[in-house]
Amino acid sequence: MGDTLQHLMAGFSVAAMPSNLMVAAIGALVGTIVGMLPGLGPINGVAILMPLAFALKLPPETALILLASVYMGCEFGGRISSILLNVPGDAGAIMTAMDGFPLAKQGLAGVALSLSAWASFAGSLVATIGIVLFAPLLAQWALAFGPAEYFALMCFAFACITGLMGDAPLKAALAAVMGLSLSTVGLDSNSGVYRFTGGDVHLSDGIQFIVVVIGVFSISEILLMLEQHLQSNGIMKVTGRTLFTLKEMAHTWWTTVRSAVVGFVVGVLPGAGATIASAMTYSMEKRLAGSSGKFGEGDIRGLAAPEAANNASAAGSFVPMLTLGVPGSGTTAVMVGALALYNITPGPALFEQNPDLVWGLIASLFVANVMLLFINIPLVGVFARLLQTPNWILVPGILAVSAVGVYSVHATTFDLMLMSVFGVLAYLLRKQGVPMAPLILGFVLGDMMEQNLRRALSMTNGEVGILLESTISKGLWTAAVVMVVVPPLLRWRARHSAKEVAAS
Numbered sequence: 422m423g424d425t426l427q428h429l430m431a432g433f434s435v436a437a438m439p440s441n442l443m444v445a446a447i448g449a450l451v452g453t454i455v456g457m458l459p460g461l462g463p464i465n466g467v468a469i470l471m472p473l474a475f476a477l478k479l480p481p482e483t484a485l486i487l488l489a490s491v492y493m494g495c496e497f498g499g500r501i502s503s504i505l506l507n508v509p510g511d512a513g514a515i516m517t518a519m520d521g522f523p524l525a526k527q528g529l530a531g532v533a534l535s536l537s538a539w540a541s542f543a544g545s546l547v548a549t550i551g552i553v554l555f556a557p558l559l560a561q562w563a564l565a566f567g568p569a570e571y572f573a574l575m576c577f578a579f580a581c582i583t584g585l586m587g588d589a590p591l592k593a594a595l596a597a598v599m600g601l602s603l604s605t606v607g608l609d610s611n612s613g614v615y616r617f618t619g620g621d622v623h624l625s626d627g628i629q630f631i632v633v634v635i636g637v638f639s640i641s642e643i644l645l646m647l648e649q650h651l652q653s654n655g656i657m658k659v660t661g662r663t664l665f666t667l668k669e670m671a672h673t674w675w676t677t678v679r680s681a682v683v684g685f686v687v688g689v690l691p692g693a694g695a696t697i698a699s700a701m702t703y704s705m706e707k708r709l710a711g712s713s714g715k716f717g718e719g720d721i722r723g724l725a726a727p728e729a730a731n732n733a734s735a736a737g738s739f740v741p742m743l744t745l746g747v748p749g750s751g752t753t754a755v756m757v758g759a760l761a762l763y764n765i766t767p768g769p770a771l772f773e774q775n776p777d778l779v780w781g782l783i784a785s786l787f788v789a790n791v792m793l794l795f796i797n798i799p800l801v802g803v804f805a806r807l808l809q810t811p812n813w814i815l816v817p818g819i820l821a822v823s824a825v826g827v828y829s830v831h832a833t834t835f836d837l838m839l840m841s842v843f844g845v846l847a848y849l850l851r852k853q854g855v856p857m858a859p860l861i862l863g864f865v866l867g868d869m870m871e872q873n874l875r876r877a878l879s880m881t882n883g884e885v886g887i888l889l890e891s892t893i894s895k896g897l898w899t900a901a902v903v904m905v906v907v908p909p910l911l912r913w914r915a916r917h918s919a920k921e922v923a924a925s
Contacts, residue, residue: 449490449493452466482778489785492735492753500538504533508638513731527719531663544731546681547729577901577904604863604865604871607628608627627868631827639823664801689740739753
């Protein structure tokens with residue numbers, strides 16, 4: 422422990438250099454802006470700035486601090502459009518919209534934004550402390566996860582989705598199946614066969630995430646706004662309060678801590694990511710709240726849980742990157758590429774060969790989180806005023822940002838038409854009470870689930886026993902069954918008890 426603290430202090434001396442502080446502040450601000458733009462996300466933010474960092478001939482530790490700050494800033498910024506417009510900035514912010522947007526509709530946009538900023542800060546802080554204390558141990562634990570364990574983890578994540586189903590499990594299950602179906606479109610990486618493309622070359626690479634998420638959330642939300650004939654003075658009311666109270670913070674305290682721990686552990690698993698972490702923690706907190714919760718209607722715990730989890734997961738993804746040389750997420754994969762530009766190979770030897778870089782990066786995560794909190798809290802009032810924008814400006818603005826984000830992927834009008842189709846279909850489904858979050862989660866997790874299943878079965882020539890072979894797999898399958906079976910039983914018991922009371 423003493424050596425760890427000494428290394429951390431040395432890292433703070435690197436992070437506290439004026440040039441590195443300035444770079445961290447710039448990265449945090451840029452990341453927040455990029456994160457709030459639907460569809461861009463942290464991968465694009467880091468990828469855009471990586472060539473700039475190399476072209477400016479920044480030292481490797483400074484370049485990595487810049488990219489890490491952008492990454493954390495994007496995780497902070499993704500919540501803004503989720504809360505204000507019901508349009509997730511990236512996949513990790515999908516669950517934030519579940520309660521964040523209802524809070525904004527109740528006039529509590531400022532409270533939701535400030536509370537989510539605090540939860541994001543707390544989640545990142547817990548995860549960064551976890552990196553300092555447990556990185557080598559967790560890296561060894563992550564090595565125990567093979568394809569079979571990852572497949573079981575994906576199934577457990579889908580079981581957690583049942584917590585989002587409420588009183589309409591069939592509708593939510595339908596949405597999840599639709600998402601899984603969409604994830605199968607495109608070139609099969611194993612056989613090289615085109616699947617469900619209809620012979621259209623535009624679908625050969627599959628359906629892009631941004632096309633689905635913008636269509637399902639942004640376009641359908643615009644159609645709902647137009648249908649409701651909202652007044653021209655803005656989408657919704659905004660109260661004068663822009664900051665959360667100590668009572669509200671205390672109400673979400675243990676939710677934030679629990680979600681941060683779970684998010685960090687999930688983030689350590691390469692490829693698991695913030696999407697799984699936020700879905701798991703949202704479902705967990707909804708069950709823990711029981712009848713006292715109003716999840717999906719504007720419960721602040723439903724806002725704090727995914728925000729703490731996805732930021733903790735982002736920080737946790739640095740563990741496998743630094744200790745094993747295995748990217749923990751798509752964004753850290755880009756950062757591994759940045760290290761390659763400097764002829765630096767991440768892995769176990771990195772802590773010995775480049776201690777200034779490693780511990781400077783870890784210390785910069787602490788610094789960047791503090792900067793992001795102080796950047797985001799004062800801007801809450803500015804962000805909340807977006808809701809006071811007249812609809813004749815706001816609706817075309819949302820549509821323009823959405824269209825630019827989708828068009829920028831492949832620069833083709835086909836994606837714009839596909840976005841519109843998804844938007845109309847999502848609008849019709851939402852009118853029938855079908856939730857969209859399971860659809861997006863099914864789409865995001867579907868490809869990972871299929872690939873890990875195939876890898877596991879290929880190791881045993883098709884023997885399915887490998888899926889239940891390890892202790893980890895057995896534990897995850899057991900937890901998944903509990904998640905699926907127990908909630909309906911509890912609901913049946915509650916209804917049965919209510920009938921007995923009424924009869925008496």
